[in-house]
Amino acid sequence: MGDDSVERKSGCGLINAVFGRRNICRRNPSGSIPAGVNNVARTPSTPNSKRRRGRSDQTTFLDSNVSSEKPQKPMDKSIARPVQNHSKAQPMYHQNHQGRNAPDKATMAKSAPHQGYGQGRKVPQAAIGISGELESLINDHQRSKGASTLVRASSGNVMLHGNLGNLRQAGGTGNSNSINILNYLPKTAKEENTLPNGKYPTSVMGNVVKKANDELEKPTSLCRALSTRMDPETLKIMGNEDYKNGRFAEALALYDAAISIDPNKASYRSNKSAALTALGRFLEAVFECREAIQIEPYYQRAHNRLATLYLRLGEAEKAMYHHRNAGGEADPDYITKAKSVGVHLNKCTEAKRLRDWNTLLKETSLAVSCGADSAPLIFALQAEALLKLRRHQEADEALSKGPNFDVDDCTKFFGPIGNACLLVIRAQVDMAAGRFDDAVARAERAARLDPNNKEASTLARKTRTVATARSKGNELFKASRYSEACVAYREGLDHDPCNSVLLCNRAACRSKLSQFEKAVEDCTAALKVRPSYIKARLRRADCNAKLEKWEACIQDYEMVIKETPADEEIHRALKEAQLQLKKEVKVGDSSGGHDVLIITSNERFRDCITSSPGLSVVLFCNKPGDTQTMQFMEQLHKRYPSVNFFKVEVEDHPSLAKSEGVSSWPTFKIYKTGSRAKQIPGDNHDLLESSIKFYNT
Secondary structure, three states: OOOHHHHHHHOOHHHHHHHOOOOOOOOOOOOOOOOOOOOOOOOOOOHHHOOOOOOOOOOOOOOOOOOOOOOOOOOOOOOOOOOOOOOOOOOOOOOOOOOOOOOOHHHHHHOOOEEEOOOOOEEEHHHHOHHHHHHHHHHHHHHHHOOOOEEEEOOOOEEEOOOOOOOOOOOOOOOOOOOOHHHOOOOOOOOOOOOOOOOOOOEEEOOEEEOOOOOOOOHHHHHHHHHOOOOHHHHHHHHHHHHHOOOHHHHHHHHHHHHHHOOOOHHHHHHHHHHHHHOOOHHHHHHHHHHHHHHOOOOHHHHHHHHHHHHHOOOHHHHHHHHHOOHHHOOHHHHHHHHHHHHHHHHHHHHHHOOOHHHHHHHHHHHHHOOOOOOHHHHHHHHHHHHHOOOHHHHHHHHHHOOOOOHHHHHHHHHHHHHHHHHHHHHHHHHHOOOHHHHHHHHHHHHHHOOOOHHHHHHHHHHHHHHHHHHHHHHHHHOOOHHHHHHHHHHHHHHOOOOHHHHHHHHHHHHHOOOHHHHHHHHHHHHHHOOOOHHHHHHHHHHHHHOOOHHHHHHHHHHHHHHOOOOHHHHHHHHHHHHHHHHHEEEOOOOOOOEEEEOOOHHHHHHHHHHOOOEEEEEEEOOOOOHHHHHHHHHHHHHOOOOEEEEEEOOOOHHHHHHOOOOOOOEEEEEEOOEEEEEEEOOOHHHHHHHHHHHHO
16 A cells, blocks of 8 residues: 555644644655666676675665565676777666666675775775776876876766866866765866856856856756766665765765666665755655655555654654554554654644643643654644743744744645644744744735635734834834834734734833833833843833833843843943942941932832832931931931831922822831831831831831
């Protein structure tokens, strides 16, 4: 049974489980294997081309040649030493398959002698073909001429310095091999024919044409151009070696080149899937595994690889299906993990239906820990739960921890409906984070993918409205029309009340209009959903400084400095706030003593009374205050260090004295935990001390 059968039955598992929709991801089957087999031109064998017998030590994770045909006795190839005038070499591999003796697993892995490939890699000489011939020609020329400047190599000849044909080179550098696939031939045009800016001049390199100022050919394209004269099994062996050494991009290029020659070999597709997985391109890896199973339906290694990928992508049902078809390749732990992921996904579905966001947050985390660590829809559900809980910053962080796959690949894998659901959540997170243009683009694309999705259509209109309001407000602010800018930002907040960017922008307008208290409120609201929003914190610190709320100002500056320790301007503002705070504290007598804090504003008074723990005593008096009364307060402060003592100079704050019911001064007022407890005339010192004793016990 092919890979499509389960997908037709289950649809896209995660979408069906979480969003209650079915999506059948259909594909066109690839072409069948051609009936013919390749004819391979061979030359008589030489003593150095004999092969050794033995088992392959190829890594089990990568696939060796798994041809079901009984291998015939392999024939050795020899590389004829060329004369001065070379004739064009015969092709080493043709697209029809008749008459080819397929190299078996053992001979391909352990044939001897070995021919060097790049630095530190060895492949069978018999499998090298034209590549080995070119290498031999190069080495002979260097030994005989003492020259190391190699300019061009084509499939039929080698053109060296002094006989360049249509290529010209003004000087050369020594040839050095590289482990990169782009450099396994001599320095054809990658280094020797590049300009200082790293691009080719107008020239022709064999069958690759470069125009002036064009970018370098991609590794895959160049590899495909070079590989048309090579055996695909050789390319696969080279790719396996690159994979084992951690050079996944080079391995991918080699597997891709092998597929371009023989697209109907399942092992090439499976190995390419392994390289894509190592590069984090999981959806592309799934597509390649599907191709491998289309070619060879009972290919157990591809089934096992696909089961692993589906588990990581959160498709529990598909993972279990392919695990059952993996046979001896199956990892027994995966079936347990897949069942656990399925259980948690069902709980996610129920939690979302009940709008139980805390449970949804918990179940998505458990699903990730059970193995679905690359499932974009699980991370999207986690972000949605955090958005509903008004934890916008954590929602953005949760989505950034998940995979970031190409939108078209997501549409192909999850289907239009599933990808629309994913894009809706991403658009909401983008808008909460202030990425309005991205939010609009994603919401509109979601609406196009699923025209029947009312949430996507509503979100598309909402994002456009909010983005327009932000742009309009910014233009008005630049024109110094702050009142109108406030109105524009408020229009956006009507559609998205907790948008931190709009709140912070409106706070800037209110600060310009000297509405500092309201500006602080907007900044505080923005910081509740995005605690690390530095712009809002700086704006609040500035407004608190203008309100002379130095403690709050200092606290905000200190938090900003933790994030930006090298900002000298913030350090200067912090020092200024600390200096202003010290000026508020004055000593009651010249001999020194305990501090009596002088109240400088109505807001400062409320902060001190409500935030100071325990008992507070406030003296309302004229400037500078009665000397005898101030000395008595100092004595009380020494005897009762846990009591807070404050002084209000009535001339500077008449409204404060009136609001507190003080009509004559000096007058003491006692507050306990922010509430008025007792009012005492300023000259009755005994009553004041006895009252402090009573309320302080």
